[in-house]
Amino acid sequence: MTLAPIPPRTDGDTSPAISVPATRARRVGIMGGTFDPIHHGHLVAASEVADLFDLDEVVFVPTGRPWQKAERQVSAAEHRYLMTVVATASNPSFWVSRVDIDRPGPTYTVDTVRDISALRPGAELFFITGADALQAILSWKDADELFTMCHLVGVTRPGYHLSSEHLPSDSVTLLDVPAMAISSSAVRDRVRAFRPAWYLVPDGVVQYIGKYALYRG
Numbered sequence: 001m002t003l004a005p006i007p008p009r010t011d012g013d014t015s016p017a018i019s020v021p022a023t024r025a026r027r028v029g030i031m032g033g034t035f036d037p038i039h040h041g042h043l044v045a046a047s048e049v050a051d052l053f054d055l056d057e058v059v060f061v062p063t064g065r066p067w068q069k070a071e072r073q074v075s076a077a078e079h080r081y082l083m084t085v086v087a088t089a090s091n092p093s094f095w096v097s098r099v100d101i102d103r104p105g106p107t108y109t110v111d112t113v114r115d116i117s118a119l120r121p122g123a124e125l126f127f128i129t130g131a132d133a134l135q136a137i138l139s140w141k142d143a144d145e146l147f148t149m150c151h152l153v154g155v156t157r158p159g160y161h162l163s164s165e166h167l168p169s170d171s172v173t174l175l176d177v178p179a180m181a182i183s184s185s186a187v188r189d190r191v192r193a194f195r196p197a198w199y200l201v202p203d204g205v206v207q208y209i210g211k212y213a214l215y216r217g
């Protein structure tokens with residue numbers, strides 16, 4: 001049997017075919033992160049926001065060069081991208097974009113949102129952040145412009161105070177999500193110490209980490 005070749009994508013993305021009611025604009029969540037590795041805290045946050053904000057899809061965007069983590073050693077973008085694909089593959093409304101890892105230079109969220117907006121013209125955009133990232137948002141590049149480009153959804157995260165003080169109230173919503181006391185740093189530390197990462201990250205991500213001997217130090 002001969003299979004028809006898969007046509008090449010021009011945008012480098014593998015977004016699923018999702019039909020959106022004709023009566024309203026498409027509602028798109030953007031979950032940005034270093035995802036080194038992606039864990040269940042990220043996935044629960046995205047799933048909760050998708051449900052409560054009636055999102056049609058959530059696009060996970062692994063950072064290319066996270067400039068505020070410049071002092072850290074971050075795994076190769078391709079590994080972080082592929083682990084994010086593995087972790088989200090089973091959810092029909094989750095997908096992963098390469099826009100940040102394919103853009104040269106430091107990763108700024110204003111560029112992320114601009115690029116996703118170009119892929120989804122006319123969509124309403126919701127950028128999802130944990131409490132720690134929201135606390136730092138005024139230090140982000142062109143934060144004022146970001147508030148005009150998308151709605152920010154700040155979610156609870158164990159160990160961090162969630163607050164929108166000093167942020168424009170019409171651009172930010174705070175949301176309680178089920179507490180997942182998980183961080184990528186803790187997962188990396190566990191792997192380095194030969195301790196299990198099962199159930200903190202999706203099974204396929206545990207296997208990916210083992211296959212490529214990530215975080216062994």
Ligand SMILES: Nc1ncnc2c1ncn2[C@@H]1O[C@H](COP(=O)(O)OP(=O)(O)OP(=O)(O)O)[C@@H](O)[C@H]1O
Nearest residue numbers: 033034035041129130131133157180182183184185
């Ligand atoms: N357990 C969690 N609950 C809610 N939000 C989270 C959680 N972990 C991360 N986030 C949010 O997900 C986004 C991406 O986080 P990131 O990829 O840096 O993960 P991390 O666990 O904070 O990583 P690291 O420990 O390496 O700093 C950020 O907005 C962060 O606040």
Ligand SMILES: O=C(O)c1ccc[n+]([C@@H]2O[C@H](COP(=O)([O-])O)[C@@H](O)[C@H]2O)c1
Nearest residue numbers: 032033034063066068107108109140141
């Ligand atoms: O735009 C910025 O200047 C900026 C500075 C720091 C972090 N961010 C974004 O915040 C998200 C979470 O980042 P991090 O470093 O906590 O994984 C991710 O999408 C980053 O690109 C964005």
